Amino acid sequence: MQTYGQEGALNTDTELSHVLHDSKHQAAFYVEENKPQDLLRSFISETGLSEEEAVEVLKAVKGGGGGGSGDFSASLTALELLQKEEELRSIVTFSSQLDESLGGGIPVGKITEVCGVPGIGKTQLCLQLAVDVQVPQCFGGVEGQVMFIDTEGSFLLQRVTDIAAAAVRHCSLLAEDDEQRAATETFTVETVLSNIFLVRCHDHVELLAELHLLPDFLSQHPKIRLLVIDSVAFPFRLLFDELSQRTRLLNGVGQQLITMAINYNISVVITNQMTTRIRDGQSHIVPALGECWGHAPTIRLLLQWEGSRRLATIFKSPCHMETMVQYQITPEGFRDADQSEMPQSKQPRMDTDQSAADPKETSS
Amino acid sequence: MVVLREGMCPGLDEDLLRDLRAADIKTVEDLVSSDIEGLAQKCSVSYKALFAIRRVLLAQHTAFPVSGADLYEELLSSTAILSTGNPSLDKLLDSGLYTGEITELSGGPGSGKSQVCFGVAVHISYQLKQSVIYIDTTGGLAASRLLQMLQAETSNTEEQMEALQRIHVFRLFDVYALLGCLYSLRSGGLQQASVGGGSVKAVIVDSVSAVISPLLGGKQNEGMSLMIQVAGVLKTMAKDFNVAALVTNHVTRSGSGEVQPGLGVSWSHIPRTRILLERVEKAAAVSRPSLRSAKLIKSSRQPCHIKEEFDLQWWSRSEKGSSGKRKLDETDS
Numbered sequence: 001m002q003t004y005g006q007e008g009a010l011n012t013d014t015e016l017s018h019v020l021h022d023s024k025h026q027a028a029f030y031v032e033e034n035k036p037q038d039l040l041r042s043f044i045s046e047t048g049l050s051e052e053e054a055v056e057v058l059k060a061v062k063g064g065g066g067g068g069s070g071d072f073s074a075s076l077t078a079l080e081l082l083q084k085e086e087e088l089r090s091i092v093t094f095s096s097q098l099d100e101s102l103g104g105g106i107p108v109g110k111i112t113e114v115c116g117v118p119g120i121g122k123t124q125l126c127l128q129l130a131v132d133v134q135v136p137q138c139f140g141g142v143e144g145q146v147m148f149i150d151t152e153g154s155f156l157l158q159r160v161t162d163i164a165a166a167a168v169r170h171c172s173l174l175a176e177d178d179e180q181r182a183a184t185e186t187f188t189v190e191t192v193l194s195n196i197f198l199v200r201c202h203d204h205v206e207l208l209a210e211l212h213l214l215p216d217f218l219s220q221h222p223k224i225r226l227l228v229i230d231s232v233a234f235p236f237r238l239l240f241d242e243l244s245q246r247t248r249l250l251n252g253v254g255q256q257l258i259t260m261a262i263n264y265n266i267s268v269v270i271t272n273q274m275t276t277r278i279r280d281g282q283s284h285i286v287p288a289l290g291e292c293w294g295h296a297p298t299i300r301l302l303l304q305w306e307g308s309r310r311l312a313t314i315f316k317s318p319c320h321m322e323t324m325v326q327y328q329i330t331p332e333g334f335r336d337a338d339q340s341e342m343p344q345s346k347q348p349r350m351d352t353d354q355s356a357a358d359p360k361e362t363s364s
Numbered sequence: 365m366v367v368l369r370e371g372m373c374p375g376l377d378e379d380l381l382r383d384l385r386a387a388d389i390k391t392v393e394d395l396v397s398s399d400i401e402g403l404a405q406k407c408s409v410s411y412k413a414l415f416a417i418r419r420v421l422l423a424q425h426t427a428f429p430v431s432g433a434d435l436y437e438e439l440l441s442s443t444a445i446l447s448t449g450n451p452s453l454d455k456l457l458d459s460g461l462y463t464g465e466i467t468e469l470s471g472g473p474g475s476g477k478s479q480v481c482f483g484v485a486v487h488i489s490y491q492l493k494q495s496v497i498y499i500d501t502t503g504g505l506a507a508s509r510l511l512q513m514l515q516a517e518t519s520n521t522e523e524q525m526e527a528l529q530r531i532h533v534f535r536l537f538d539v540y541a542l543l544g545c546l547y548s549l550r551s552g553g554l555q556q557a558s559v560g561g562g563s564v565k566a567v568i569v570d571s572v573s574a575v576i577s578p579l580l581g582g583k584q585n586e587g588m589s590l591m592i593q594v595a596g597v598l599k600t601m602a603k604d605f606n607v608a609a610l611v612t613n614h615v616t617r618s619g620s621g622e623v624q625p626g627l628g629v630s631w632s633h634i635p636r637t638r639i640l641l642e643r644v645e646k647a648a649a650v651s652r653p654s655l656r657s658a659k660l661i662k663s664s665r666q667p668c669h670i671k672e673e674f675d676l677q678w679w680s681r682s683e684k685g686s687s688g689k690r691k692l693d694e695t696d697s
Contacts, residue, residue, distance in 0.1 A: 078485075078498070078531035082507035103508075110503060252578035258503040259537040279621065292626070294473030295574060295614050298504050316474035318482070319506035322653040 097325040115272040115287040116303030122271040128334040133226040136183035144225025145195040164192040166332035204235040231271040254296025373420040383407035449487030452674035461608040470613040470625035471641030477612040483679040489530040494565040539575040571612040595634040638662040
């Protein structure tokens with residue numbers, strides 16, 4: 001009922017918003033919706049407004065009340081949704097295997113969560129994505145900007161320059177026609193760095209405040225295609241006496257993030273830490289922040305060690321099978337794993353060729 | 365709750381209405397539950413007149429008793445059982461989703477709730493040729509997956525597109541938007557959706573907990589009332605329009621570590637049938653990660669705690685094995 005109250009307050013005086021707030025009246029007006037004349041008359045006598053004002057208020061309550069969504073035309077058919085999905089490109093990860101299992105890369109308009117133990121490469125993947133999202137469109141990229149919210153202080157500029165240099169080099173080697181050659185001239189390490197907006201949040205209050213302000217920032221910077229929060233777990237694992245409050249705040253964060261992802265066509269990538277849970281006398285390592293939070297991300301990627309190999313598993317996704325791929329972290333960034341067995345000089349380029357070409361194929 | 369109005373019943377004229385207002389009697393409910401004797405003195409009307417008004421109002425607003433035989437007749441003519449398309453789930457649900465009822469799926473992340481919802485939506489739109497309303501509150505709806513499921517059913521592109529057009533998607537991310545949407549569906553939106561192809565037979569809300577749980581917990585009372593409002597409008601809509609309502613819910617762990625559906629005890633009375641989905645954690649399941657178990661935890665037709673296992677790949681069954689991924693690639697290119 002709250003929105004209706006607010007809606008009223010926006011349009012008229014506070015007294016009226018009290019009237020609207022009164023749930024009794026609300027319900028009564030709903031019941032009588034099919035008798036607009038009676039409704040109007042009783043409403044006028046109830047509030048002592050002029051007829052014009054009353055009509056305006058009722059319009060606001062009826063039309064704007066449901067956030068504009070009450071109208072049936074706000075719905076999409078699944079076919080329209082499919083077309084929309086196909087228009088949006090994914091962000092390549094530079095690991096062709098992972099891209100393939102994700103159907104082209106990290107999807108835009110969804111929340112992807114990366115979980116893993118310390119040192120497994122969560123932040124590396126985030127930095128890689130922050131660079132990858134800027135790959136020019138003629139190379140099959142998204143050519144967008146990135147918003148990076150750093151809560152752990154793990155954003156290392158030195159690594160970003162390394163990864164960016166590798167990506168720029170890779171694209172310049174790929175350039176074939178004039179359009180691509182022209183694109184490589186603007187795709188440099190400096191432009192990559194200037195397209196990254198970094199916010200450092202020290203605690204959960206700062207993070208929540210930033211998320212509240214973010215929609216404005218996103219409308220001012222329509223080129224932003226990626227939002228990274230590294231990590232969402234850290235501020236929320238500190239200093240919470242009351243667990244139910246944490247769950248409530250986190251659920252709110254989840255809904256805020258998906259709203260932004262869909263309204264602004266951005267990909268949201270968040271990282272999460274791992275925690276230990278004792279079940280049946282055995283300890284299991286599971287993603288932190290509790291089971292409830294697990295529903296917030298659309299896709300969950302689990303990074304884990306198996307001996308000395310690094311494995312990435314998709315273990316929650318509405319449109320992908322559970323798959324496991326191997327990857328590695330090289331000085332150039334996040335890459336496929338099998339290249340280490342291959343001759344060093346040639347293989348990296350081959351692999352990344354493929355990954356960069358993948359989305360191009362899908363879009364054509 | 366209905367506001368008292370002039371001409372609602374004989375004897376309720378403008379003057380009396382003004383007097384009643386002055387005595388803070390505004391709705392039918394107020395009048396019916398008031399102390400008539402005291403009120404008669406306050407408004408200086410006869411006790412008899414007020415008493416008569418009350419009787420008429422009560423008669424106007426009461427519910428009527430219906431005989432069991434009539435009810436059964438109506439049930440036979442209006443209730444439909446919608447198959448979910450998956451035999452194991454149908455067995456649990458006593459052959460499918462019943463219209464006029466709320467069915468709930470709960471489970472942890474990745475337990476297959478959304479997949480079951482997709483499967484139901486596809487089955488109703490393609491096999492039964494009826495419309496479906498899909499309210500997505502988590503952003504989890506992937507139309508590419510719906511297409512993939514349809515491709516398992518038919519290779520005719522036109523039929524696939526037609527079926528997709530019968531699925532109407534709302535993407536709402538807060539409880540106020542959800543309420544607004546449900547109210548507008550109830551007051552005419554459902555018929556509107558029926559235009560062009562079959563009538564709406566199912567309303568799917570995936571997930572109801574995602575919008576409600578940010579308001580619950582701690583000392584928040586507002587969330588509770590909003591939750592019951594959502595429940596109320598879903599229930600009346602299911603009944604009035606004879607649609608099956610399918611909702612999903614998350615799970616929490618009780619003190620003893622047992623998994624139970626979220627949203628607490630008040631919500632547990634709302635759905636008629638509840639199913640708990642879980643991953644199968646057995647040695648045999650390692651080779652088939654898409655295997656899930658479904659347990660009936662509330663039902664008015666079947667004994668509770670029946671357990672069934674099913675494979676999420678059922679809906680893309682025409683190609684076995686690595687089909688799921690392969691097929692997605694095909695749709696992409």
